[in-house]
Amino acid sequence: MSTRDLSSRPVDPAALAVVGSGLVALAVAMGIGRFAFTPLMPLMMRDGTLSADAGAEWAAANYVGYLVGALTAARFAGNPRRGLLLSLLGVALATLATAAADRTAAHVTGAGLRAATGVFSAWALVCASSWCLAELARRRAPQLGAWIYAGVGLGIALAGTLAWLGGRQPADWLWLELGLLAAAGALLAWSLPRGPDAASDQQVAREAAATAHGGRSGQLGLVLCYGTFGFGYIVPATFLPAMARALAPDPLVFGLAWPLFGLAAAVSVAAVALWLPHVPRRRLWAAAQGIMALGTALPLVVQALWAVAVSAVCVGGTFMIATMAGLQLAREARPDNPTPLLARMTTAFAAGQIVGPLLVRGIGPGRWAGWDALSWAGALATLLLLLTALWLWRAARPDPTSVRPA
16 A cells, blocks of 8 residues: 555545554564564573573474464464464463563473463464454455554564663563563454454455465465575574674673564565555565575674674565565465465474574584584575575566555
8 A cells, every 4th residue: 555545545444453453463472472582582691590502492492382383273264363362362471471480490381481472473473364364355455454564573673672771671570571561462452443254254255266366386385485484584583682692792782683673574564565565475575585585694794793783674674574475475365264374384484493493403513614503504594585586586477456456
């Protein structure tokens, strides 16, 4: 939707409520439940409440939980909004409980809670995409769908800013504050008004089915590209704050990496929603993965704080565009019932992000041809991102939903 569209035609207030609900939900589920551990891990290590090995276990538990959540999200196909609200409640409770796990250094309990938030985050992303995009289509406002994905970047920026400004607090206090924010956000998303479920509007489903394109081979390509995206982004998304901390130990300096990452994600989605609504989603996704490849490649050749900052912008500024474009394409391919395809794509993404840390761990602490494990993982991520970006660009075709008059 362009700025001219905003000024020339009225927007259904109920559609705006749907956007607000989805935006807040993804800010809570992804920005806090999924990614808050990234800026807090260096602070927990500083406090002595978490070792590097335990931190890796917590992160791995979250990735496994995310995979389990993706595999089970299709159970909410009949009522995705119920799954969304349930997942938000789970994120809030698990985040609050993590404050106690941090205080007592209960590593096993903490890993279990990170696994639980991974499950809830996957449910939230799949259910928010399924319910919000379908509900907006029912209300004849599909052009607003991109805005819900700005919530992920806003949530990351909020969590990162809290960790940055409060970096001299004990980490368990930060977990408690984030848990309270998650609870408030869940309550807000729950209380926003809603109309009848989009699934009950059979006419919209029939109209959307008429514009669907892409068979099984096209859907498989989407799944593989989305899995590659999960592998490609995970190394910088996991280790950027730690890389920045190695270059600048002051939390007021290294702590900026994650808010910058989240702000770039939010601004990029808003820019696409405002100025690039008619660009085919495959082309948009291809460009995002190409720029992301630049972000994964830069730390390989430049070991400096500015390179980490640029990498944060490149990866943070594109990973939600890739998410948004990929999930919108999934709904176009299966407009009648997108939840199963959304779940398969999220499963591939979760598998890809598990492979990333496992590869780093498998390579080990040594150096091969002058590169350490992070460098080799980054090099492979760069190559795969470039290859899938080329495939997506060549496979792009006119997008009937993006060029249809709003």
